[in-house]
Amino acid sequence: MTEALRLTLRDSKAARWGALGIISITMFAGYFLTDVMSPLKPMLESEFAWSSTNYGIFTSAYGWLNVFFGMLIFGGIILDKMGVRFTGIMSSGIMVLGAGIKYWAITNPTLVTDTTFGIHTHVFMAAVGFAIFGVGVEIAGITVSKIIVKWFKGNEMALAMGMQMAVARLGTMLAIAAPVPLATYFSSVHTQVVNGELVEKMGPSVSAPIAFAFVLLVIGFITFFIYVSMDKKLDASLAESNGTDSEEPFKFSDIGRIVTNKGFWLIAVLCVLFYSSVFPFIKYASDLMVNKYGLDQNLAGIIPSLLPLGTLFLTPLFGGVYDKKGKGATMMIIGAVLILLVHSVFSLPILNYWFVAVVLVIILGIALSLVPSAMWPSVPKIIPENQLGTAFSLIFWIQNWGLMGIPLLIGYVLDQSNPEVALAKANGTAVPLYDYTNPMLIFAGLGLLAIIVGMLLKMEDKKKGYGLELPNIQK
Numbered sequence: 001m002t003e004a005l006r007l008t009l010r011d012s013k014a015a016r017w018g019a020l021g022i023i024s025i026t027m028f029a030g031y032f033l034t035d036v037m038s039p040l041k042p043m044l045e046s047e048f049a050w051s052s053t054n055y056g057i058f059t060s061a062y063g064w065l066n067v068f069f070g071m072l073i074f075g076g077i078i079l080d081k082m083g084v085r086f087t088g089i090m091s092s093g094i095m096v097l098g099a100g101i102k103y104w105a106i107t108n109p110t111l112v113t114d115t116t117f118g119i120h121t122h123v124f125m126a127a128v129g130f131a132i133f134g135v136g137v138e139i140a141g142i143t144v145s146k147i148i149v150k151w152f153k154g155n156e157m158a159l160a161m162g163m164q165m166a167v168a169r170l171g172t173m174l175a176i177a178a179p180v181p182l183a184t185y186f187s188s189v190h191t192q193v194v195n196g197e198l199v200e201k202m203g204p205s206v207s208a209p210i211a212f213a214f215v216l217l218v219i220g221f222i223t224f225f226i227y228v229s230m231d232k233k234l235d236a237s238l239a240e241s242n243g244t245d246s247e248e249p250f251k252f253s254d255i256g257r258i259v260t261n262k263g264f265w266l267i268a269v270l271c272v273l274f275y276s277s278v279f280p281f282i283k284y285a286s287d288l289m290v291n292k293y294g295l296d297q298n299l300a301g302i303i304p305s306l307l308p309l310g311t312l313f314l315t316p317l318f319g320g321v322y323d324k325k326g327k328g329a330t331m332m333i334i335g336a337v338l339i340l341l342v343h344s345v346f347s348l349p350i351l352n353y354w355f356v357a358v359v360l361v362i363i364l365g366i367a368l369s370l371v372p373s374a375m376w377p378s379v380p381k382i383i384p385e386n387q388l389g390t391a392f393s394l395i396f397w398i399q400n401w402g403l404m405g406i407p408l409l410i411g412y413v414l415d416q417s418n419p420e421v422a423l424a425k426a427n428g429t430a431v432p433l434y435d436y437t438n439p440m441l442i443f444a445g446l447g448l449l450a451i452i453v454g455m456l457l458k459m460e461d462k463k464k465g466y467g468l469e470l471p472n473i474q475k
């Protein structure tokens with residue numbers, strides 16, 4: 001067979017980068033909605049009398065269905081069985097549905113007067129929407145990872161994963177920076193909770209940023225159909241070139257193979273430790289800026305938004321380094337060291353200057369670039385391609401325990417460490433600032449554990465020869 005005959009659609013640079021661009025739009029919208037409530041925590045407290053625990057419950061809902069109902073694992077199996085086209089449409093549809101429910105709940109503060117399972121119904125229904133959305137965005141995440149492997153394996157895989165993450169982080173950045181100005185701009189007279197009573201009052205519109213996110217998600221859902229047509233063309237070109245996947249189809253017994261692989265466990269545990277010290281931190285970062293660094297609520301999102309900003313450039317850069325030079329395990333360890341450093345300094349009850357927060361957030365951004373750009377392209381080095389959907393879903397499932405549990409723990413610890421805040425709210429007196437020392441120590445502890453697991457992974461790589469320290473681009 002001649003070289004020309006063996007060429008497929010993925011050999012065209014324009015086609016594979018075009019496909020990446022399209023799926024990145026869907027993920028951008030998903031990441032925007034994921035964090036859109038983060039800068040609104042103080043507003044949720046002032047408009048609807050949410051406590052930090054309420055906010056923690058809502059935030060943790062992201063993982064409820066993924067963790068307890070195993071939705072992510074089903075998603076991975078569906079992905080390996082039904083393919084990326086079906087799973088991508090399904091997951092982006094679920095994101096739209098979840099966002100719609102969340103919007104409906106937030107626009108109905110009258111739900112505050114009821115409770116469901118001991119939780120304010122307003123919080124509970126918003127959480128249900130977020131839980132459904134969480135299923136969609138997580139399954140979309142594993143689908144996109146598999147799509148990238150399909151188009152980029154043997155080429156610029158880490159760079160492509162880095163670029164996709166960069167676009168997604170742009171969504172996170174916008175979600176941190178835009179909601180407060182949006183909510184303020186759309187201020188209106190609406191129902192609020194004051195001293196436990198529902199009153200009609202002028203105030204910022206917490207629902208406006210969610211409506212904006214909903215529209216973005218609908219756009220992401222529509223654009224995924226464009227990808228579907230490209231994917232069909234890729235499969236056709238693979239069939240023509242006789243290069244169709246010679247891979248074994250996925251079998252349920254493969255799950256056993258994945259979970260008996262020590263390398264898989266190390267990367268999964270590193271993943272949950274690392275991400276639990278970053279994504280849940282983002283949920284509280286704006287509030288931290290108000291309470292520890294004395295920033296105005298309207299400006300508090302600016303410093304945390306520098307975190308994803310840095311990753312926009314650094315994730316593709318580090319991905320490119322991994323592609324060409326290797327050193328994946330080392331990059332993950334360095335990232336974990338930075339996490340420990342940053343959160344330890346955040347936990348100190350001194351250095352409460354805004355420029356210290358800026359420096360720390362920038363360093364955290366470097367960590368959030370280093371670890372993912374090395375972690376995700378390392379998974380296909382440990383797990384065969386036909387098991388990748390399931391492997392990614394299992395890793396995400398384990399990670400979701402952290403994304404669910406840590407924000408809840410932080411909200412609870414925050415309330416417990418600051419009983420005077422709840423007391424002042426109940427008495428209608430001036431509300432004191434939260435002391436964030438204990439929550440930040442929890443984040444620092446996660447960083448320390450991540451360093452240890454990263455080292456174990458590097459040792460296992462040496463033993464098993466996964467090639468985590470080797471470049472991805474095959475010369």
Ligand SMILES: C[C@H](NC(=O)[C@@H](N)CCCCN)C(=O)O
Pocket residue numbers: 031034035138141165168172275279372376396399
């Ligand atoms: C690729 C990776 N994605 C995840 O870890 C998702 N399970 C969680 C997405 C949460 C979005 N804020 C990443 O974003 O690095």
